[in-house]
Amino acid sequence: MSISHLYGLLGYPLGHSFSRKYFTEKFENLALSESHEYRQFEIPQIEDFLQVKAEHQGILKGLNVTIPYKQQIIPLLDELDPAAAKIGAVNTIKIYPEGKTKGFNTDYWGFRQTIETWDAYSLFKSKVAVVLGQGGAAKAIIAALEDLGMSVWKVSRTPEEGQISYETLALQMDEVGLIVNSTPLGMYPKVDTFPPIDYSRLKSQHYLYDIVYNPLRTAFLEKGIAHGVGGIYEGLAMLHGQADKAWEIWNA
Structure with missing residues (x-):
């Protein structure tokens, strides 16, 4: 199995994750399990996001963000969706092929x-x-x-x-x-x-x-x-x- 599309959840601490279960089941239902994976990235400080991104360059396509990083993540992103900028919080990150990041708020x-x-x-x-x-x-x-x-x-x-x-x-x-x-x-x-x-x-x-x-x-x-x-x-x-x-x- 070769993962080409990696997604995940940023937060700290992370216990049972709805997101991981939800997207894993979605990948199974869409017959994408061989190429798509969802992981939990439990990072003790928000700066570790940059390391996560670097370590999975090329396959990391998107992230969800949870407590306590929905506001702390903003300075580390390249761009913000207007709604996320208005709200002042990000819970979803899209990572483009060239590595550029854009924050959204789907809450x-x-x-x-x-x-x-x-x-x-x-x-x-x-x-x-x-x-x-x-x-x-x-x-x-x-x-x-x-x-x-x-x-x-x-x-x-x-x-x-x-x-x-x-x-x-x-x-x-x-x-x-x-x-x-x-x-x-x-x-x-x-x-x-x-x-x-x-x-x-x-x-x-x-x-x-x-x-x-x-x-x-x-x-x-x-x-x-x-x-x-x-x-x-x-x-x-x-x-x-x-x-x-x-x-x-x-x-x-």
């Missing part, structure tokens, strides 16, 4: 698609959308919600200009419809962790969306159900959407 498309096709969208779209956390995924989610015309509150433990605290959020929950967890709280193996919102204030007008997909049903979502929220959305569908968009970019 935006994966998230937006799931929101627009969610049955509950019509019930919360006129209310405030709250985004918990301010990392790379949050920036894509905020851009998608704003492009859908929704009012967005950005919540952080240490709020800066344009953000609010969890304490302030607790006092204004009547204005809120959608709450999105973009933090890693609740992700395996720390499945007992959850964002510090005031869950006692949740009711049927609230809809919870968690981008964490391992486990599918996070503590954040479970606590929402226990307090009678109108509905929940698990993170796997967003992941499928962004992965399909990455494959489209790599093959364009």
Whole structure:
């Protein structure tokens, strides 16, 4: 077997990878397993990306980028897609035959698609959308919600200009419809962790969306159900959407 098309995931640390399983199965279904491979590149510092690229020159065609490198990777790329530049985060890299790199953000498309096709969208779209956390995924989610015309509150433990605290959020929950967890709280193996919102204030007008997909049903979502929220959305569908968009970019 001679691999001519190598793809992979950059991050640290990396445990069970949805991306590796997803693309390995895709290659099998497309009868590409003999020539295509997807690997995990667990790099302790972002500068190691350059070594990964150099070591696999010629066959490395594209990479996904995850925590904590979605923003750190940008200075090391040759070019940015306009949407990724606006968001300020990259989760997909296309590597051209001559070695040039271009960064994209497919979180935006994966998230937006799931929101627009969610049955509950019509019930919360006129209310405030709250985004918990301010990392790379949050920036894509905020851009998608704003492009859908929704009012967005950005919540952080240490709020800066344009953000609010969890304490302030607790006092204004009547204005809120959608709450999105973009933090890693609740992700395996720390499945007992959850964002510090005031869950006692949740009711049927609230809809919870968690981008964490391992486990599918996070503590954040479970606590929402226990307090009678109108509905929940698990993170796997967003992941499928962004992965399909990455494959489209790599093959364009």
